[in-house]
Amino acid sequence: MADVAHATGVSSMTVSRAFKDDASVSKQTRDRIREAADALGYVIDSTASGLSSRKTGFVAVIIPSVSNANFADTLRGLTEGLRETNLQILLGYSDYDVKEEERLVELFLRRRPEAVIVTGGTHTDRCRRFLVNAGVPVVEMWDLPHEPIDQVIGFSNAQAGRLMVQHFVERGYERIGFIGGDTSRDARGADRRAGFLQALCDSGLEATRLVAFGTPPITMREGARAMKQMLSQWPNTQAVMCVSDLSAFGAMTECQRSGLRVPEDMAIGGFGSYDLSEHAIPAITTIDVGARNIGRQAAMRIVALLSSTSQGNWEPMQIEPELIVRHSS
């Protein structure tokens, strides 16, 4: 920076200002400075400016997985929402593991982010302590935690399970099953299952047809194998909700390989509103939670919190899951 200042015949202070959009520098000097910088190949050092100004421009974001279209959409919404600000995303994925989440939170906090966004409301104790003491806004998304740390942009996963049961019941199905992964790791999947079970009970239906197969997030293959198990254990099942559209697609292909017609012999519902479920034949009934919108809302709230002087108490934003009925059910 001193070099650029020298080359332009101004002080380094002026150079610094020339790189801040709002600062008061005459347009003429600013242009001269920028030119000189380009010629010298000078790029401003955010490490130093961050240290000095105590604003790193980072927003730490932790999602369970990037290989999941839903979280990828949320990330897209976040990126869009932060686009016009000078905030940059520091992304990590936890592989659906709270211990890994803790590791990432600790790592990211060292970078002094101006906000932290995590997925879900389930954390290790140590992680929660980190987040509480972070001293910056924290957003928990994709869930409605009982004891929120700070901000919440989410929906009820149990409600998603209930919605699908309600739909099946309206269609007249009575022997209804659920396919998901081993329940320990994926708290949101477990919530969907819990809502599913409760809704069955509320409807006075038998709630025993549960297949848990594979480590969350379960794949198409695991969905297929789970359906195989469902069919052998409870052959007269009429409808199955799957914890995600991917497993629903796998389950459907298994039915088709077994010569079952969907939905005549077996109705199928998924979750997540993937492109796939729209284009599969038959198209798969699913639940849309507006993943991209969740990201956008989280970004908007962060921006609002960081700019407003009044750090007023914001209410949790509750998003309504929406059932999308398609031919598979």
Next chain:
Amino acid sequence: MADVAHATGVSSMTVSRAFKDDASVSKQTRDRIREAADALGYVIDSTASGLSSRKTGFVAVIIPSVSNANFADTLRGLTEGLRETNLQILLGYSDYDVKEEERLVELFLRRRPEAVIVTGGTHTDRCRRFLVNAGVPVVEMWDLPHEPIDQVIGFSNAQAGRLMVQHFVERGYERIGFIGGDTSRDARGADRRAGFLQALCDSGLEATRLVAFGTPPITMREGARAMKQMLSQWPNTQAVMCVSDLSAFGAMTECQRSGLRVPEDMAIGGFGSYDLSEHAIPAITTIDVGARNIGRQAAMRIVALLSSTSQGNWEPMQIEPELIVRHSS
């Protein structure tokens, strides 16, 4: 840090060392320091340490999209490869836009990353200048650029196109088409198409059945619409290569809706070895480039370059695309 030093009765220098793994501090003092830090809620500030040590621990990574399973896999490979190092990924996605890539590179360079990884060999002039002058290792992956900036971990997209043609020809197909997006933005897709065309010419076959539909990356829907167009324009087409598995799946569903049997009436090939193409019915013939491995290799090379004293000239690493034959062709 001064607080922690005070609380422990040592100098801040010792506290600093207690947080570096290799440093020489007696185990006893280190434990005391860590304890005190935990109690005080102290988290080390990488911004300051980065400034002082000139090591930020960042690796800037730019991929076209996170919503693409292939790049998500590469990212996974990168993460795995950097896991045991103290390097952190600074991720950006360019939306298949070189101008956006330029913006990201400039932004990221301010963070003083220790290495930069970009996707493909096509950049704006200004972006290329940034990368050349970055003063850190640069990896171009997913392609074999004619004039590499520095390191290369990639494969020939043209070769991927040729492989599929070769396979179709062996199967006895003669009227072969290609479905992709508008060619301007996706250089790698365009390369695959170029290889496809060249292979057709080499085999003495007509190379006119080309449908370009939608902005890359094209979706299932666009694949379906492109197939519709293909069928109306060249109804006697026997086989179609699609620029990706997603579009291949869309194209296949279009055939099925039109009452065509796959592969008897229309053979289909994709690219990318998505889970989907394995589980679709029929399963889709595709090309695997080992996306995750590309990431892992890129990570390994970065680590090697950053640790070795001999910054010797490394050869481009050329990966061989592999044809995976399935029932759709």
Next chain:
DNA sequence: TTGAAAGCGTTACCAA
């Protein structure tokens, strides 16, 4: 609109 001086929180370097 510009400049000078004093940090920001850490580590490199040298000394004990």
Next chain:
DNA sequence: TTGGTAACGCTTTCAA
């Protein structure tokens, strides 16, 4: 194994 001192490259603050 530990401590003191001087940066690291910027921005804040105050003054002109």
